[in-house]
Amino acid sequence: MHLVAIERVNVYERDAIKSGIIRLLAPLGGMGAFVGPGERVLLKPNMLSAKPPEAAVTTHPEVLRAVVELVQEAGGVALVGDSPGIGGIDRVAERSGMLSVINETGAELTEFAESVEVSGAGTFKRFALARPYLEADKIINLPKLKTHEMMTMTCAVKNLFGAVVGHAKAGWHLKAGADREMFARMLVELYLLRKPDLTIVDAVIAMEGNGPGSGDPRQVGLLLAGANAVSVDVIAAEIAGIPKKLLYVEQVAARLGIDGADRSTISTAGLSVDEACVADFRLPHISDVQFGLPPFLKNRLRHYLTSRPCVMPEKCRLCGICRDACPPHAIEIRDGKLHFDYHACIRCFCCRELCPDGALDVKDGALSRLIKIFL
Structure with a gap:
């Protein structure tokens, strides 16, 4: 069984977030179950663009702070990296509030600039991924729960697209983005190349509507965590009430038999899914009415x-x-x-x-x- 922990935290207050994450990780064995002394641990937040924390576009800096501190307390070396959709990483880190956290905690801001080509085993035979992402001893995935106009939801698996460096993202959109299922397959195959060791979802304030950059902040008051990113996505979507037919990444993962996609293999700790469910979570205004046409x-x-x-x-x-x-x-x-x-x-x-x-x-x-x- 894959365990996904759910914890109620309603505010981005420093002590509340850190104690909430400690409670969140307890059923999973705590941070020490994922990080060993001396290990270089890459934290991969959502750093889409240079927006302030209250816009709910990026992972909140207090979530990042708490995870950095817990990694350091477990003896790990904390690195923070991503490849923003627009703007340099320094600008995005500063505007999102993450740079001050990085400076105050002594973590290292790691730019995803150099790519390494790796071989895929599925439909897509080659991927060029950021060297720091591939070479880190451990990866902690820190997505924001948001809607996404192409994939309906962006959370654990979609956040890993940030391992693709800079303008190469546009190439993938051009290659696979004309078809939602094909793009979802690419995301799943990318995930399989280097799975994160732990995923912690910032859903204290999520984004609904026309996300991931133009939606509306939505108070949800939750943190989620799990060792299997696909299972975390399945539970996050269930909490948000997103119909399975609109979850392209999860559909592809299920068809491919990816570990963690089968709901019957997932258990939860902390809050139950029923207790955590969000009413009327607004989805993107998308339509793709093609009715299986040739x-x-x-x-x-x-x-x-x-x-x-x-x-x-x-x-x-x-x-x-x-x-x-x-x-x-x-x-x-x-x-x-x-x-x-x-x-x-x-x-x-x-x-x-x-x-x-x-x-x-x-x-x-x-x-x-x-x-x-x-x-």
Whole structure:
């Protein structure tokens, strides 16, 4: 059985978070069960972009602080690393409040700059992953529980996509991002290359709606932890009430028989799932109404069936971040306006994820809107 611990913590107060994480890890054997003296332990928070903690875009700095201190108390050397979606790691760490924690605790901020190519054993034969991620003695995964416009939920497994360095993420979106199930398969295969030793989820304040960068903070008041990241995702999704048909990563993991995907093999400690459940957790505004169409027809009708990003001119300051981040280069600035090439757009929503001003919205395709009227 895979054990997932659930603990109630309602505020990001320093002592409350640390004592909450100690209680959280107790059923799993405490931090000492995962970290040995002298081990270099990479902490992998969500460092998507340079947003303040209250925006709920990144892992909260007090969660990071508590884990760093517990790693150090167990004799480990704490490293903090990620590859932000936009902006340098120093800027993101500073704006998110993590840099002050790193400086105060004596942890080491580790930039994911150099990649190492590793062989995959599934559909995707080669991955280039950050050297510090591969070479750390132990990895502690520190995701934020958020909605995600492409994968519906980003939590334990999706957070590991940060091991892909910088602009290589755009390449993966271009290669696998046109199909949600294919992208989910890539995430699962990446996870299998180097599984984290421990996952601790920051869900004290989660993100609902149009996450992972443009959603709304939602008080949930929970911390979750487990040694198996897939099992942690299964329980997190159950707590948020997300339908299984929308959990692309978990569906792929179950089809592949990945350890931890079968709910019957997961037990919980601390709060029960029923006690932890969140009512009316708002999901992203996504639609992909393709009804199992054959590929040749799906490709022809995709523009009319799927949701797509669109600009809100009153908020857009034409900074060009979305244009530069777009994997298929489907965005351009022309005549003082933002223009989308929807036939090239792969609906990965990287533009919305990285827009610093929340200036991009989602619009249903014409046939999709019609279908919703009559359903």
